[in-house]
Structure formats: structure tokens, C-alpha cells
Amino acid sequence: MHDILIALAGGAIGAILAGLAFVLLRLSAIPGDVARHDRRCAALNEDLERWVADDHRKLRQELAASRIFKFARRRCKWRGDNPFEVLERGERARVSEAPERRVHTDDELAQVLAATTDRWRTLFKAASYTAGRESELLGWWWEDLDLDDFDTAGADFRYQVSRDGERVRPKTEESKSRVPLSRAAVLLLRKHKADSKHTRPKDYVFCTADGAPLHQRNVLRALYRAQERARKPDGTPTFPELFEQDARGGLVVNTKGRYVLNDVPRKHLNLPHFHSLRHGAAMDCDDAEEARDLLRHKNTNVTNQVYRPHFSERRREALRAKLNARQGDASTVPG
Known part of the structure; x- marks a missing residue:
């Protein structure tokens, strides 16, 4: 019991x-x-x-x-x-x-992707393209992906990999659905398949060298390492909060010229995590209904609750643009 x-x-x-x-x-x-x-x-x-x-x-x-x-x-x-x-x-x-979750900005995500290897880069990109959960992406078999035709390409989310490495059904029926794949996602996954040694229908898309599913903890470690290595164009860390700072707020550099990681637990830092890739994909949608389809929520209630501030701000900006286009500026108003 x-x-x-x-x-x-x-x-x-x-x-x-x-x-x-x-x-x-x-x-x-x-x-x-x-x-x-x-x-x-x-x-x-x-x-x-x-x-x-x-x-x-x-x-x-x-x-x-x-x-x-x-x-x-x-x-x-x-x-x-x-x-x-x-x-x-x-x-x-x-x-x-709940406070709005932090997601990667376009520059941050590009710098994180540049700081990791091809295997992890493909997984992180797939998450940002499809809004798939970590466990769902790790549960993909090649037979779950239709990559033959750009116009009909899609991904079936029917299984997920548990923390114990077992392939199991998702908890909700809504999670078991098909998501269309963009041209960029198709090209990414086609290249990944061409480079993979495990391409049979029931082989894992993302797997270890011997074909076993990747462990969720290893995925997170790879993302954390990429965030630590990510650099801006000027060579400074993309996420400076990960590193020690001196009394003036400057980043500490050791005798080898490297930035020094601090010992603050990640849970105390407002950093993007793997699930942030899913949120970022949702926030790229035009509205909550489109985000609901991508996230595979049962209805828009949950989507609206989580993303209301984001889409409300977007609607206000769209309304302002329409009003400006319709009404013109003050210089065109008579009298």
C-alpha cells in the first residue's frame, strides 16, 4: 500500500x-x-x-x-x-x-543551440517546432512520423517515455493526437534520420548509441550544459545569472580566463527549462485557439488561463494597429 x-x-x-x-x-x-x-x-x-x-x-x-x-x-x-x-x-x-513562465528569446535559443551538439540540437529544435513535451518526444518511434510529403507531414503523439525509461500511454486522451509538421521540422527530422543508425519503424527517433530511449535527466543535463556554454556575440554568457559576480556586479573570471559558475540551485533562478520550448511554441501562435490545437489541450479554458496575458497584449497591439490604419494620425484629423 x-x-x-x-x-x-x-x-x-x-x-x-x-x-x-x-x-x-x-x-x-x-x-x-x-x-x-x-x-x-x-x-x-x-x-x-x-x-x-x-x-x-x-x-x-x-x-x-x-x-x-x-x-x-x-x-x-x-x-x-x-x-x-x-x-x-x-x-x-x-x-x-501564476507568474508568467520565462521562455527563450530568439537570440537566447539560437545561442543555446549553437552551444550544443547535433543530437541535442535536433531534439531541442523539434520541441520548439512541435510544442511536444519532453517525455512525448522521447517516446517517438519513426513510425509515428510522416515525413514523405511536405503538404501532409505530421507527428503522432501516442506514447511517452516515463522517468523509468518505459514507453507508456499518455495520461489524457487529448495528448494522443496528430500535429502537422512545418517544412523546417520535416527537413530537420529527415536529416536526423539520415544520420541515425536506428531507423526501423519501431526504433526510437531520439536514442542512445545502442537504440535505447534517452533518459529525461540526461536531456535536462544537456540543456543545462548548453545554457552554461551559450555566449552572446560579444563573448559574454547568454545567462549571466549562472555565474559568479563580484561586488560591482561584474562577472568573475578565473586564472584560465573562464567565467566561474555559481552554486545557486537552478530552482532559485528564473531560467528557461525544457518545457519552456513548448511554451515558446505556443506563444508564437496567433491566438489561444491555435495554441490549443498545437498544445493538444482538451479545450481553450486551460490555454486561456495560462496564456491570457500574452494573447491579450497581442490582441491590444493588433487593435491599436487597426485603429491607426483606420483613423490615421492627428495630423490628418480636420480642425
Whole structure:
């Protein structure tokens, strides 16, 4: 039963919810002492309520934790309350309130791509072209790609690679769909296939030297290394926040003339990550409906919540351009 609860937690926020699941299981196993059980339930509820109050923006964590409570109540004889069920509407997490995610600018992405090898460059470009999730791209077989004709080219997202390296079905039906491929994407993937030693229909598109699927952690390491090596045209780092700075804010250089990486954890730095390639592709769309099709969301509600500020600003600029074209400037207004 402990393994089941850990599995439920692992897909959301890992260690935090896994620890919560373990506590719930231990509580459910306390024999006889009902008063002691209720005291521990109350203390745990207070901790969870405090955690939720600290950050209203963690929607996925809230949903995952609530499901664990429900599961523990049904299957593990959990006798406490589910604090997430009593949250009022104004206390619940809102996707629309989350800070806007940082994506690579065109220059940043070009510099990151220039700082990595062909294998990783192709994967990163494929993500930016198709808005595919990391696990979905790693789950591609060649039979999932139609690269024969530019007019009908497309990619089927039917599987994904789990963190354990297993090819599994996506969690939602909406994720299992076909996305059209641009001419640039077709040419990129054709070249990748021509250079690959594993091109049978059921071979992985992105794989190791022996044909096994790439591990998600290795992909992230490759992206992080590329970000560390990326340089602007003047030779300075593309992402200076990754490097040590002196008291005046200048970048520190060691005796070999190299910039010195700092020891600040990445989670404390607002840097683009692999999923940012997906967000960047969505933000290149004309509107939320087009982004929904590319992202394969069930409907535009989620798309609008996440990308409303971006598309709202774009609509305002488009409206301003139309008004200017229609009404002219002040010098043409009579009187």
C-alpha cells in the first residue's frame, strides 16, 4: 500500500507528497488509540492548511494532495479531514495567477543551440517546432512520423517515455493526437534520420548509441550544459545569472580566463527549462485557439488561463494597429 501512495505522489511533486503519503499510511496503521490518532490527524491537517496558505499558485500540488487524502480515506482507513475540500473558492489555486513562465528569446535559443551538439540540437529544435513535451518526444518511434510529403507531414503523439525509461500511454486522451509538421521540422527530422543508425519503424527517433530511449535527466543535463556554454556575440554568457559576480556586479573570471559558475540551485533562478520550448511554441501562435490545437489541450479554458496575458497584449497591439490604419494620425484629423 505504501508503494501505491508513493506512486500517486511521485507524478506530481515527488518528495513532499510522498512524505505526506507515508505519514497518512502510518496514521492509518495506528491501532486502538483513537485519541492519539485524532491528535495526529489534526496536527497534519494544520500543517497542510499552512502549506496551502503559503502558496496559492500550486494547483497541481493541491489536486494531487487532495487525491491522496481521498485515496487514504477509502483504502487506508484514514479518519482525518481532507483540508483541500474545505478551501473556499477564493483560497484555491488559480492558474491565471501564476507568474508568467520565462521562455527563450530568439537570440537566447539560437545561442543555446549553437552551444550544443547535433543530437541535442535536433531534439531541442523539434520541441520548439512541435510544442511536444519532453517525455512525448522521447517516446517517438519513426513510425509515428510522416515525413514523405511536405503538404501532409505530421507527428503522432501516442506514447511517452516515463522517468523509468518505459514507453507508456499518455495520461489524457487529448495528448494522443496528430500535429502537422512545418517544412523546417520535416527537413530537420529527415536529416536526423539520415544520420541515425536506428531507423526501423519501431526504433526510437531520439536514442542512445545502442537504440535505447534517452533518459529525461540526461536531456535536462544537456540543456543545462548548453545554457552554461551559450555566449552572446560579444563573448559574454547568454545567462549571466549562472555565474559568479563580484561586488560591482561584474562577472568573475578565473586564472584560465573562464567565467566561474555559481552554486545557486537552478530552482532559485528564473531560467528557461525544457518545457519552456513548448511554451515558446505556443506563444508564437496567433491566438489561444491555435495554441490549443498545437498544445493538444482538451479545450481553450486551460490555454486561456495560462496564456491570457500574452494573447491579450497581442490582441491590444493588433487593435491599436487597426485603429491607426483606420483613423490615421492627428495630423490628418480636420480642425
